Amino acid sequence: MPKEEVPDLKVIAHMQGIRKRFPGVLANDQVDFELREGEVHALLGENGAGKSTLMNILAGLYHPDSGTINIRGKQVSFNSPQDAIKVGIGMIHQHFMLVPSQTVTENVLLGLNDPPFIINLKDYDDKIRQLGERLGLIVDPRAKIWQLTVGEQQRVEILKMLYRGTNVLIMDEPTAVLAPSEIEDLFLTLRKMTAEGKSIVFISHKLNEITEISDRVTVLRRGKVTASGINTRETTREKLAELMVGREVLFRIDKKPVKPGDVVLSVENVQAENDKNLQSLRGLSLQVRAGEIVGLAGVAGNGQSELAEVITGLRKCTAGKICIHGQDTTNQSTLTSIRQGVSHIPEDRTHVGSAPNLSITDNVIMKNYNQQPIGMGWLINSLAANRFATKLKDEYEITAPLINTPVRLLSGGNLQRVILAREISSKPKLMVAVQPTRGLDVGAIEGVQRLLMQQREAGAAVLLISEELEELLSLSDRIYIIYEGQIMGEVTDGDIRKIGLMMTGTPLDKIGKEITEEDGK
C-alpha cells in the first residue's frame, strides 16, 4: 500500500485502554484502537466479542467506564451521538434508523437546525442528489423510505451522515443485508470516500469481505484485542479466523451422503399477500424430499417469511396449493400442519418461536401438552412435563439455572436450543427453519447446524431459509433462489455467481447466456 510508506500517517481517532462493563459481562477490556485518515479499518470478531460496544463508545452512544478517546490529538468525552457527530464521527447501525413514511430528503434533514422553520424540500432534493452522485450513492431523494430496497436505504443512512459533515464513518455489519451486487456498489462508494480522505470503520465477521475492502484489521475476542491494526495485505483468511475464534476453524461441515426419498413438501403456484396487503408470493413452486436440506437464498424481504408462514399455516394463500406427504394442507390451521409433522423454527425467536415470560418447561411442551403422558384429559401432568423438559435440557445442552426459568432470560443461542428441542422432539417429517443461526455466536451456530444435519440423516425434509450464503452452501443439497416472490431457479453445484445473479432478479434460463458471453470476452 502506498499509504504505508508515508512516515507519519495522520491519526484521526485514538482510543486507549477502553473498558466497558455491562451487567454480567466485561464487553471491552483495555481495548486500544487507532484509526488513520483515509483508511478502511476492519473490526473483526465473533458475536459478543465487543466490536459494536467499542464503536458505540466511539460514536457517543455509550460512555466508557475507563479509558480515553483522542480525536486529532485532542481528548474528548461524548455524552450523546450528537457530540460525536459534531467532531465528525457518525455510525450506521445494523438496524437502520430511517422513518419509513418519510422521503429520503426528509430523513436526511431530520434533527438538523437548518432550515429553522419552513422546509422547501425541492432545494434540498437537488443538494442531496448531487452529494449522492459524487460518491456513487444513487437514490431518488423524493422516494419514500418504504419504497426503497435495503441497499438503497443503506445509502440514505450514509448520505445522512455525510450531509452532517462526517469524516469518520462507522458501519456495523453493513453487508449483512445486501445482495452481492449491492455489496460491490457499497465497496466502490467506500473507496471513493477514502480517496476523499474520509476514514471508515468496517465492523464484520465475514472474512472474505474484510480481506477485500480493508487496509488494516483489528481483531477482538471476548472483549480483548488479539490483533491491533495489522496490515490486511500481510495476513490470510485462516490466520484472521484463528485470531477471531482462538482456535483453528473448520470451514466445512461434514456431510454424510443421504439418498433423498419421497417428496414431502410440494408447493405449487402459491400466491400470498404480506402484512401490508401487497402481493408477496407470485406463483411460487418448490419441492422438498425426505432426507435432503433444501436452501432458499434471497435478499431479505423477497417473500421468504411469507413462504414459511404459508407452509406452516400461519398465513393464508390467495392461490395455489400446498401438499405435505401428498395431503392437501392449503389454508389449513397450524394444528393441521403440526399433525402432519411440520415443525417450524421461526425467524422471530422471542415473539413467534417462544413465549418469553413462560418457563422452559412451558415452552417445550407447547406441541405435546395434549398428548400422553403430559396431557391427561384436560389436565397437565406437571411431573411428566418437568421430566420431559429436564431430559431435553440435558440432551440439547440448554444452559439455564432451572427448567422453570423464564425463557426471556436465556441468551439467543440457548433460546434457539429451546425452540429446536421442542421442534425436533416432535419427530418432524418436514422442518421449516428460517434464519436459524442469525445472531448466534460461532459455537452456537455449529450446534444448530449439526442438529439440522442430524434431521437430514434421520430422513426429515428440511427447508432452510437463510440470508447467509455460506451457511446455505455448506448445509444444503440444493438451493432455490427467491426474488420478488418467485423462484428464479435452482442450483445444485453451489455456483455463487449464478446465485448472485438470481438474487438480483435474473431467472436461471437467462443466466446461461450471460455467463457464457462474459467468459467468451
Place this chain on the structure above:
Amino acid sequence: MDMSIVLQAGVATGTALLFATLGELLAERSGIMNLGVEGMMLLGAMAAYWVSAHYGVPWMGVIIGMLAAGLISQIHAFITINLRADQVVSGLSLNFLAAGVSVVLGEGLNSIKGVAILPSFTIPLLSQIPWIGKIFFTNQGILVYIGYLVFPLVWYFINRTRQGLHLRAVGEFPAAADSLGINVYRMRYLYVFIGGLFAGLAGAAISLSISPGWFSEKTTSGEGWIAVGLVIFAQWNPIRAAFGAYIFGALRRLVLDIQGPMMILGLANPFYYNPYFGFFLQMLPYAFTIIVLVLGSREAIKKRIGTPAALGIPYIRGERGM
C-alpha cells in the same frame, strides 16, 4: 326548514369538533393517543365560562380554559410517557377525572345570568357569495372564523416545517428521531399539551359561543368522543379532519332541526310525529363513531390508512426496532 340555516349552525357546531380533532390529531402524530378529549373539553368549557361569569372577559375565559385542559393533559403525558402505562386506560381515567372536576367546580354556574360571550359577526364581501357566504361567513362566532385559518395552518405545520418533520418522525419511528438528537419525551409532552390546549379551546368555543352556557356534562354531550373517531376517519390529515368535523357538525344540527317542522317537502314529517325516529337519528353520529373506532383498531386497516407507526407504544431508548 331552511337548509342553509341548518348548515350555518352545523358549521358552528363543527368548529368545536374541529378544534378537538386537530388537538387529538397532533398528539397522536407524536405517538400518544389521549382518550380524555371529552373530559378536557368539559374542563375547558367550564373554566372558560367560570372566568367569563366572574370577570366578564370572555377572551380571558378562552385562555384559562385552554390552559386548564392543557395542564390536566400533562397527567396523561406523565403516566404514558414516563411511566409507560397503557394509553387507553390512562386516557379513559383522565376523561373521568377531568369530567368529574368540571361538574363539581361548575356547580351553580348555570344560575349566573348575563355572562359575556364571544362576539359573532358577518364578514362583509365574503358573505355575498351565494350559498357559501350564508353558510360560512354570515353571523358566525369569531372562533368559527379562526377555525377556517387554523386547519390549513396545522396541515402546513405538519408537512412543511422542520418542527412538523420532527413531529412526524417521533410518531413514526422515535428511535430514528432520538438517534439524531430529537428529544422524544419532550416532544411528546409538548404535543399532548398542545392537544389539551385545543380540547380546551373546543370546550370554550361551545360554552362561550356555539351554545353558550354551562349545562354540566351535557355541555359537550359526547363531542370529545366523536373527535377521537374523527381523527381516524381523517386518517391523521388536518384537511380531512376539517371536512369530517364540518360534516359531523351539520349532521348533529340536522338531527336536532329535522324534528321541528310538521311537514317536509309537502309530506308529513315522520320525525315530528314519532319521537322514536328522533332518538334513532340522535344515535347516528355516535354509532358512526363506534364503527370508525372499531374499524380503526383493526391492525390490517391500521396499516393501510397510515396510522402513526409508533402510536400507543411507549418509547424506551435502546430497545430494538422502536
